[in-house]
Amino acid sequence: MSAAPGPEAGPGESVPADIKVVAAGAICWRTRNGELEVLMIHRPRYKDWSWPKGKLDAGETTPECAVREVQEEAGVRIRLGIPLPATVYPVASGMKIVHYWAARIEEGKPEPDGKEVDGVRWCSPAQAHAELSNPSDRQPLRALVEAHAEGRLRTWPLIVVRHAKAKPRSSWTRAEGDRPLAATGLRQAQAVSRLLAAWMPVRVVSSPWVRCVQTVRPYVKSRAVKFKTVDAITEHSAKRKPGKARNAVEALFDKAKPVALCTHRPVLPLTFEVLARHMPAGLSIGLPDKDPFLAPGEAIICQVSAAEEGRILSLERFRAFDD
Template sequence: MSSDSLVADQTDHAGDEIAVTAAGALPWRLNSSDKDQLEVLLIHRPRYDDWSWPKGKLDPGETIPECATREVAEEIGLSAPLGIPLPPIHYHVPAGLKIVHYWAVRVNGAMLVPDGQEVDSVMWCSPEKAARLLTNPSDVGPLEHLVSAHARGELETWPLVIVRHAKAKPRSSWTKAEGDRPLAATGMRQAQAVGRLLQAWKPLRIVSSPWLRCVATIAPYAKASDAKVKLDDALTEHRHGRRPHKTAAVVEGLFDKQRAVALCTHRPALPTVFAQLGEHMGSRLRGLLPDTDPFLAPGEIVVCHVAHGSKEKIVAVERFRPFDD
């Protein structure tokens, strides 16, 4: 598992080993009477008598985004896609150094139901009030980044997810059509893990190469979510090799609807995919896209957060490897 967020932690903990990893989110909304007024949600935990953000520790075998979405669902009853990544915070607990990864999560009129045990009440308030009420001073850092992103028009985003298909059976042991080469046993487990991880962003559209190893990679998520799947020959290895501009056009077309979408393709097509995505981001972010072969490991994903209302603006990128054995 790996997470490469484009938000860097500024605290110096050089040499400190992380003892506890946790994840959560900063729920936010725009005031119903004043759409420019940002509000955030604080939770109260009776066990500690504190005000904080929904968060919790990583379960065994769980990725960090999965942990964040699970904890938000458990603590306040909200099932919503993760938005932009926010700066992680570090602080010491009895076990040692603790890191908490945060994302912004928009609440669009959903009814929130605190679990009653870990969270006994919630409060919507202005960011200024939240900064005063937060018990842990470190929790102010992610809040400041969220407020700054809102001011820049980079808080309201939708996710564009790139997936490299999971591990396939070796070419050397396959004598039939290349498009029919299936996933290996490891690849089938990776596909299940990809399906769980994609739930963190909930894409309702999937564009994929029609070759079996890509279709099998996205199948668990598609079945679990009822996502609409479109198969496009331009994403196959062979078609990309002959007409890479057609592959680039498919990537460009993902921006048209400005809705959450995932694309699944093959290693040889990834340079073209990332080059096209690079046209929609500044040089700093572009420099963080994978740029050397094999670009992504089998089953690995890149999440691009695209600002709403701007086809030209990817404002954050993340990278995750959900399963490896």
């Protein structure tokens, strides 16, 4: 989740004041013959079995860190799923927090990096529970097992992004739809690309206005994903015909595949109205309800159930780099 920056936090994230070290990781899972399995790593330095995880690099969000650490330590590219409970425990410099996600492997075959990790293995949750060296690592495992039992592990991400910082309206004299990103916004767009890559949307839907297209262009080009512009989610169209804007957001659920939507601040309330219909009441209260709703380049990430059509199971919020 995101808020104001905290100690060693990534951009747009907060941690309690007593936390001195922020890290992130993931529990990769699969089913074999109908049985749940999880991926563990062995670290020779600590002589322990644990989950792939590590500290944030400078300018990195926790989702980006989790994906990078799994790739570095286990040799696979993952797509993040539902968030799992974070663990907090003491280290030499103070208290450490590790943020976790459930994750599916999208590219590669698990193998150790040969440096920090000398072994990887798939095992049952019961085996993992017995072999985990740090007792706190069992907390996210228990949550993952519970989610699997309740059919909440198989999900796909739906991401809503507010476009990055644009040139000021006051200094723009041409058509509003042609107003581009500011220099800061162009840098934000690169950060948005890195953030989106943690969930690997396979299609991107955007307002056709220049500042939205520029925001998602780096991701679209880097991943060669399907890209579509929709007039209904421009500021002007949404104001005149809000029903069409809502329908455009509702259509994101139709294909049940990972998707990102980029739109404008004035369109966000309509967007969130639609998302709220797909959420339990206790989850929908987490949607932003005050202007400006999201900061430029900020994103809402929903995990949508693959089993219960259109049902949103989790809600997260992260902000891309802003200088």
